[in-house]
Amino acid sequence: MKARYQYRFHPTIQQQQTLAQLFASVGVVWNDALAICKQAKKLPSNNDLQKLLITQAKKTAQRKYFKRN
Template identity: 65%
Template sequence: MKARFRYRFYPTCQQQQSLAQLFGCVRVVWNDSLALCKQSEKKPSSAQLQKVVITQAKKTEERAWLSEVSNIPLQQSVTDERSSFQELFQLLQRKAERS
């Protein structure tokens, strides 16, 4: 039998601001990597996407604020976006095989 726990989190005002900033940055990175995947014919790897939408984006003036948060959630966002694309294509392929 597996144990299940429920937790409730009550962030302070400062923590709420930090979380909002982090989630906003993750959202922007996700959207940028999604747009890049849609534009390119060949699917870029996760490392290539991270290089473009995180590393190179931090060097521009319009995305310099990405440096204010940790890299790990940003990298995880790109990885999650990439895996969701792979799962979608696998699902579409299975449906096509059934037809």
């Protein structure tokens, strides 16, 4: 038998803002990764995608919000 639990989450205003930024960043990274994978003849490794999309993106002006404060 499998147990199932249901939780309700009531974030504060600060937590709502942080979660909104997180989900927006995840969406941007996902879309960028999808575009790279569609254009590539051979799929890049997970490590290569992380280097391209996160590490390099932190250095650009458009993705500066990826950096932690």
